[in-house]
Amino acid sequence: MRRAGMSLLDPTLWSGRIFTGLWHPATQTREVINPATGERLGIAGLASTMDVTAAAEHAEQARGTWAQVAASYRAALLRRAGDLFSEHQDAIVGWLVSESGSTQAKAKAEVAAAAQTCHEAAALANSPYGEVIRSGQPRLSLTRRIPAGVIGVITPFNMPLALAIRAVAPALALGNAVLLKPDARTAVSGGVVLAQIFAAAGLRKGLLQVLAGDAAVGAAIIDHPLVRVVSFTGSPQAGRHVAERGGRLLKRVMLELGGNNALVVFDDTDIDRAVRAGAFSSFLHQGQVCMAAGRHLVHESIYGEYVAKLAEFADSLIVGDPSHNDVALGPLIDVRQRDRVHHLVEASVKAGAKLVTGGTFDALFYRPTVLAEPAEPTEAYREEVFGPVAPVRAFSTVSEAAKLVADNETGLAVSILTADVGKAMTLADRVPAGMVHINDPTIDHEPQAPFGGFGLSGNGWRAGGLSDLDAYTETQWLTIRPELAKVTL
Structure with missing residues (x-):
């Protein structure tokens, strides 16, 4: 070679x-x-x-x-x-x-x-x-x-x-x-x-x-x-x-x-762009990124539409040998990691999450997966999956969003997607995270910027x-x- x-x-x-x-x-x-x-x-x-x-x-x-x-x-x-x-x-x-x-x-x-x-x-x-x-x-x-x-x-x-x-x-x-x-x-x-x-x-x-x-x-x-x-x-x-x-x-x-990072989507944002930002945040490098979004928190008024469009986008992504230019997701690193990802997905579905798309694999290639979360969070929502899995949960108010973001022991990155920067800053002031990105994905880094997190991050x-x-x-x-x-x- x-x-x-x-x-x-x-x-x-x-x-x-x-x-x-x-x-x-x-x-x-x-x-x-x-x-x-x-x-x-x-x-x-x-x-x-x-x-x-x-x-x-x-x-x-x-x-x-x-x-x-x-x-x-x-x-x-x-x-x-x-x-x-x-x-x-x-x-x-x-x-x-x-x-x-x-x-x-x-x-x-x-x-x-x-x-x-x-x-x-x-x-x-x-x-x-x-x-x-x-x-x-x-x-x-x-x-x-x-x-x-x-x-x-x-x-x-x-x-x-x-x-x-x-x-x-x-x-x-x-x-x-x-x-x-x-x-x-x-x-x-x-x-x-x-x-x-x-x-x-x-x-x-x-x-x-x-x-x-x-x-x-x-x-x-x-x-x-x-x-x-x-x-x-x-x-x-x-x-x-x-x-x-x-x-x-x-x-x-x-x-x-690392961290189980949150991507917060308000109802005043461009939903198609938000879906792409969400997919990038959860599926880049098969989700094997410390900044990956492990929790999608979406305003209740657009929750159904967001879940449907994220699943549709996930279905369109090509998974395969990354030596080919058209591939969006390559393989997970090894069998042990693949089996851990699949266990978390299966356990979450058993606990009440709806498997909207994905949840299957071929060898080390795991399909990008979207889970609609119930009121009580499942394992894939609570833990850092380190795989291409996007659990999505609804919220109704800024206060509820802040509470959901903070309800995790890690605190690396948070992404807030909204047309109202003032509202985003209000939320940013209330979340424990080393990095907060307004209208950017959770996966974002520049060498000249300080990188790190709070809590178990x-x-x-x-x-x-x-x-x-x-x-x-x-x-x-x-x-x-x-x-x-x-x-x-």
Whole structure:
């Protein structure tokens, strides 16, 4: 299987290997499988806990000199990396499509986001990194940002490139070294791609190491004393374990844990546009997006029409091998995820939800599904499905909508669709969410904007923009006197 730009991602370079600045043989391997076809794409090298120890020590040695180089040098390297993502777009898109089940459009958007994230990180490298503060003594008193050290980055399968680069790029730009553990199911698009891009950009050996592996490898990264900051993206259940493990060691742990997001549709909006926004929010990448809408809350006066039109639109979507341009939904990542999605749909129907459309699958291809929810919410409504399922429930007033939005332990994204921006702002003031979008879908992100949620969606960390300064640096107080202070006991 040949792709444009294959030289950068040629499997002979990385097959059966891990990356510690150079590719070297791994003690364990895993087949890279196309979930749409079952085709074997290659053999990924998996790291061991011993590899983590060696990688952390290597990273610690490399980061000292990296932190001392001019910020302009680090910025230039990040810009080169951003340009390389764009230059090798076709090859990277090919791997995102074949390895993660991404559609062509989603994969291209992910590569574009990776390039933009690198350019934003380049700007971050040259941003003001401290402030002069007043002192009651005759001296200069100031704060300054210094690199945190070795950063552990643990990422999931669903947006393997975007979710890795959003931590790797700013961490490197600010003078840190990174140990990256991508999900083993997307070891190429979430790991090999970054290793090869940054090596081609000229990153010094040891500053980025890619260690795909199992939970034991992730635990070893968290536990290693040289790793001072951990960035984790995954489920709330796994996030709790990461937080507990890191907390015992007094490490900074940054958690992005997804959410069961709400899309609120008022009766004064354009219903056809609202349906498309709703479908995009629930069905993009088969619903395997942390920002996906898991709850459609629709004003009672248009509820029936919205449900019917959303189902009609869902029926029109082509589900299949995403290597074909006309496909709107590809496969779920594996059998385990497909079976979980189907269980939630079946349990919800048994509990009283009306299956309007979907609810069927062929291999890993799950049809986009619309559920009309009863008064008492079902499992698919209450839980983050991580599949192409849109539960729809009616509301009557702004107060009821606010109550329904808040009736969930997660708080990542809320979308409010209405022609009355004042009404939308009233609702926005009453919902617990890290991101609120008025007349945009729930799935929306820009690298320069802060990303994160409340409740079980995370622990207060924000990724993106100046928030990355807080994430990947320490604040140091520095005082300077023109001569030695005179002190007495």
